[in-house]
Amino acid sequence: MKDLTFAVLVDGENAAHGDYLATLEEVEKHGTVAIKWVYADWTSTHQNGWKKILQETATHPKQQFHYAKDAADHALVMDAIELIITNPRITGVCIVSSDGGFGSLAQRIREKGQYVMAIGKENTPEHFRRACHNFVYTKNLKVTGSSEIKDDLTELLIEAYQRCALSQEPVYLGDMGSTLKQINSSFDCRNYNCQTLGKLIKQQSGLFTVISEKSSYYITLKSTVKDEEIQTMTGTLRKLDFGRDYGFIRSDIGDFHFKRSEVQSNNTTLKRGSLVRFDVNEKDLSKVNVKSHSPSAFNIRLAS
Numbered sequence: 001m002k003d004l005t006f007a008v009l010v011d012g013e014n015a016a017h018g019d020y021l022a023t024l025e026e027v028e029k030h031g032t033v034a035i036k037w038v039y040a041d042w043t044s045t046h047q048n049g050w051k052k053i054l055q056e057t058a059t060h061p062k063q064q065f066h067y068a069k070d071a072a073d074h075a076l077v078m079d080a081i082e083l084i085i086t087n088p089r090i091t092g093v094c095i096v097s098s099d100g101g102f103g104s105l106a107q108r109i110r111e112k113g114q115y116v117m118a119i120g121k122e123n124t125p126e127h128f129r130r131a132c133h134n135f136v137y138t139k140n141l142k143v144t145g146s147s148e149i150k151d152d153l154t155e156l157l158i159e160a161y162q163r164c165a166l167s168q169e170p171v172y173l174g175d176m177g178s179t180l181k182q183i184n185s186s187f188d189c190r191n192y193n194c195q196t197l198g199k200l201i202k203q204q205s206g207l208f209t210v211i212s213e214k215s216s217y218y219i220t221l222k223s224t225v226k227d228e229e230i231q232t233m234t235g236t237l238r239k240l241d242f243g244r245d246y247g248f249i250r251s252d253i254g255d256f257h258f259k260r261s262e263v264q265s266n267n268t269t270l271k272r273g274s275l276v277r278f279d280v281n282e283k284d285l286s287k288v289n290v291k292s293h294s295p296s297a298f299n300i301r302l303a304s
């Protein structure tokens with residue numbers, strides 16, 4: 001499944017721009033996204049919400065005036081048929097819409113022997129859903145909450161690990177490398193004075209444990225180990241990823257990362273910018289901001 005190359009075709013007049021980032025991430029679980037096209041009449045002010053996300057994700061807006069009913073839908077169908085016939089590189093198509101009119105298109109793609117998935121709402125007609133190999137409800141998408149390219153090394157590595165761990169844990173280093181490029185195409189180990197990803201991972205000994213590096217290289221994310229030398233600190237919650245299992249706290253001496261399971265159960269109102277208290281192992285304090293380290297924090301709670 002991972003060797004699929006996708007064209008993501010979005011009915012921009014039916015799908016919500018707020019779901020687009022999570023949509024791309026969902027497709028990337030199954031392969032590589034080569035084509036990203038969104039269809040709409042971009043002269044309409046109703047489509048203004050798409051502008052920023054199209055730029056940030058390098059997605060091509062396909063202009064279709066409303067010359068006739070469902071003109072954008074027809075343009076999407078014609079492009080899809082052309083792609084599956086003339087572009088051998090494309091082995092999978094993802095249709096993003098809840099419009100049952102795309103059911104015949106999905107069936108045609110499937111009959112051509114290519115993989116077809118779709119993303120839409122629960123009210124999507126059954127014949128469209130059944131025509132797909134994989135239909136994902138928008139309510140089940142994982143939303144990361146930010147479209148910014150991640151330059152913080154710790155945040156980038158944890159994000160890549162969490163994506164890979166959805167399908168396999170421990171995580172294979174080759175999958176980790178591919179996912180890092182999906183998240184940030186400019187990622188390069190040499191930016192961190194390392195020639196290989198394996199060496200970079202070994203430098204992040206506070207984050208990862210290497211399970212095997214002989215025939216295949218596998219890693220796991222370290223759990224927070226609490227020793228007897230604990231220090232309580234105060235900081236500001238700069239990130240709490242609702243689609244993932246981690247967050248970051250900014251303190252006066254640097255950043256700390258934490259798993260959401262470390263948030264105390266009575267602190268459900270935590271949000272970005274909240275002032276929090278947290279515990280850290282004293283031995284980890286010397287690692288803050290050394291080679292982009294962000295040590296672990298635990299017992300996260302609102303500062304009173």
